[in-house]
Amino acid sequence: MPKVSEAHRHNRRRQILDAAIECFARHGLQRTSMEDIIRESRLSAGAIYLYFQGKDQIIERLADERHYREKQLIQQGLAQQDWTKSFGHLVRNFYVSLENPAEQKERRLGIHLWAEALCNPKVLRLIRRGLDQPRELLSQAIAEAQADGRLRKDIDSIAAARILIAMFHGLILQRAWDDRTDIECFVKAAQAMTDSYFSISSGGRG
Amino acid sequence: MPKVSEAHRHNRRRQILDAAIECFARHGLQRTSMEDIIRESRLSAGAIYLYFQGKDQIIERLADERHYREKQLIQQGLAQQDWTKSFGHLVRNFYVSLENPAEQKERRLGIHLWAEALCNPKVLRLIRRGLDQPRELLSQAIAEAQADGRLRKDIDSIAAARILIAMFHGLILQRAWDDRTDIECFVKAAQAMTDSYFSISSGGRG
Amino acid sequence: MPKVSEAHRHNRRRQILDAAIECFARHGLQRTSMEDIIRESRLSAGAIYLYFQGKDQIIERLADERHYREKQLIQQGLAQQDWTKSFGHLVRNFYVSLENPAEQKERRLGIHLWAEALCNPKVLRLIRRGLDQPRELLSQAIAEAQADGRLRKDIDSIAAARILIAMFHGLILQRAWDDRTDIECFVKAAQAMTDSYFSISSGGRG
Amino acid sequence: MPKVSEAHRHNRRRQILDAAIECFARHGLQRTSMEDIIRESRLSAGAIYLYFQGKDQIIERLADERHYREKQLIQQGLAQQDWTKSFGHLVRNFYVSLENPAEQKERRLGIHLWAEALCNPKVLRLIRRGLDQPRELLSQAIAEAQADGRLRKDIDSIAAARILIAMFHGLILQRAWDDRTDIECFVKAAQAMTDSYFSISSGGRG
DNA sequence: AATGAATGAGGCTTCATTCAT
DNA sequence: TATGAATGAAGCCTCATTCAT
DSSP: OOSSOHHHHHHHHHHHHHHHHHHHHHHOTTTSOHHHHHHHHTOOHHHHHHHOSSHHHHHHHHHHHHHHHHHHHHHHHHTSSSHHHHHHHHHHHHHHHHHOHHHHHHHHHHHHHHHHHTTOHHHHHHHHHHHHHHHHHHHHHHHHHHHTTSSOSSSOHHHHHHHHHHHHHHHHHHHHHOTTOOHHHHHHHHHHHHHHHHOHHHHHHO | OOSSOHHHHHHHHHHHHHHHHHHHHHHOTTTSOHHHHHHHHTOOHHHHHHHOSSHHHHHHHHHHHHHHHHHHHHHHHHTSSSHHHHHHHHHHHHHHHHHSHHHHHHHHHHHHHHHHHTTOHHHHHHHHHHHHHHHHHHHHHHHHHHHTTSSOSSSOHHHHHHHHHHHHHHHHHHHHHOTTOOHHHHHHHHHHHHHHHHOHHHHHHO | OOSSOHHHHHHHHHHHHHHHHHHHHHHOTTTSOHHHHHHHHTOOHHHHHHHOSSHHHHHHHHHHHHHHHHHHHHHHHHTSSSHHHHHHHHHHHHHHHHHSHHHHHHHHHHHHHHHHHTTOHHHHHHHHHHHHHHHHHHHHHHHHHHHTTSSOSSSOHHHHHHHHHHHHHHHHHHHHHOTTOOHHHHHHHHHHHHHHHHOHHHHHHO | OOSSOHHHHHHHHHHHHHHHHHHHHHHOTTTSOHHHHHHHHTOOHHHHHHHOSSHHHHHHHHHHHHHHHHHHHHHHHHTSSSHHHHHHHHHHHHHHHHHOHHHHHHHHHHHHHHHHHTTOHHHHHHHHHHHHHHHHHHHHHHHHHHHTTSSOSSSOHHHHHHHHHHHHHHHHHHHHHOTTOOHHHHHHHHHHHHHHHHOHHHHHHO
């Protein structure tokens, strides 16, 4: 039976995870030592191990956290009735998030996790899970719009969802490599592209 | 006078780099030890250091190599007269490459390098350089097509190039995380999207 | 707040330095591996690095320690009123120290440091500093005795101090190379030489 | 049967030994790698091993060479009839040699060999042998002068020889640590000291 | 005789994790 | 619960020496 409250345990975990995010985003997963996380969290080596089994578990926990944020962004975006507005919101949310420094930090961490997933089955599973749900949400929204006659029908809704996500991920990369990358400009062009793509009339010609 | 030919030296370097690609792609940059590369290359520890200054230099050399392949794919694709065909080729080349197992291996390595770039200035510079040229090639091709009246003109050619690259990178990620990802399907939808985007007639309505 | 006392930290440092002295004296600075020091100190590899930055720092610390002992020997020797007695004490202290096994070990280490100083600027600085103070103490004592009329005056007190130190160092070498070297005999002759050198009456003839 | 002349072999050995002297004097015995000697000698790795069994043998050969020079200096010095002149010559030769840059290089090497002798039995034997002969020459000269009534007799000639050598060695050290050390000044004082020491009249008072 | 690429044991150091307090 | 000193396996790299040419 724990002597401290669950709230305390939660705060400690948060403290550790935040320190890890900071370090991982800055130096990468492998280049960050437990020592770094210990220092950043202002806790002791032993304390970390009271709350996490080890470095890998911290990484996994962070990988797991990532997709809450993604899902949230997408759900907020898709909460609109009209598809065009809906998608506009989605892109807008995404855009705003990329300009936010705290978010940028997490995006950098996200990229490290993308690479980690390639050789860490647990992280891979979490990344996949974090990808599946957004893709489902998007493709369902697209399919619904198609069913309602709001979008051209000759498009594979899943492939379309993949494309949107790919564009998101691709922009995250370009932005991470060069923070002068003009997101506004990218987003405007992306919206134009998706508009022309999804609109019924152009569908007639596809 | 050198005891062995320059060709021999080149082969040795290749041998080491290929071993490194194999290891890095499988286990990531940091999880791969020099011991791994030594074993995979079937050379001795000392021999590696006759050809490279250390692990970092091997990573940098591989990061440098990456963009030759990218440029090659894009140049081959853009070598067509007609923009639509040209872009079709580009996408086709890219698609074929992703189905190639050897290429898949390098794409995995590429993702590790993307993450490495975030905390390794030398790799970042190489990644950027490898990104700049393809973007230039693409945006120039787009601008030329616009000037010739083959494409709608209300699109920022650089942003459009960024979007195409982002889609490429995003697909690489999805494919790396799940090799059942249907590239054919993705590519067909992407072509439809870009066609509708760039085509003059839809431009009139955009 | 530190978990262990400062005394504990000091003891650990001492433990490591003593192990290093043992190894360095026996096998030389470069031939002694960290592995050797680790084994001799009965600590673990990691523990050493909690107390010293590396092998070089251990060497530097030992070079720094040396001159405390030298200064101590000289100050004890010069604490007498009468120059002749004073110098006699000095030589006696020195002589006794050379017969002490623990001191012999440190003298061997000292010789290794003399060589190290030739290609290690930090050690050189420490050796010089360790040499300057004894020379100053000696030359001042000599100069004072000259001013008081107790010693002939036509001698450069600094050169005289250098000579005394040179004799000391030279004897340390001969003793290190052959522990059958008769120190008693050497010291007696050295005292006779310095007596005849410094004494007023002989000064009249010099 | 060798294909090249003995002279050629001798030259090659000299070439290697000179390169080794250069490197050892500059960086010490252990910090000098065979690679360094190879580069300095402008020969190949394999060539070195045609002429020496390995690094240790080069060191030993150099330790062996040292005492020829010492003996030469002493014999030249002692070749005089008159003891005082004789000793003056000895000191003078020694002094001149210390101002010679080439000699300084060898003196630095010598110091490294002094340390090496402490943990290398072969070098120790050579150093001892190189020390024994000069000491014998000196003590014999002193004893002869004593027998002839030219020097006071109440001095152990061996101890006196040891003292002279100790002073030499000690000056070599001080000069190696600080090349601004005034040798002229030291030598003058040393001559004064030995004069007053050895002279008959002062002997009456000793 | 000469070359220099290759070997592989061994050196220094880091770091995830544990455990006595 | 909390601490942080301690552990020791494992990482990167060097270097004396060998051997095919």
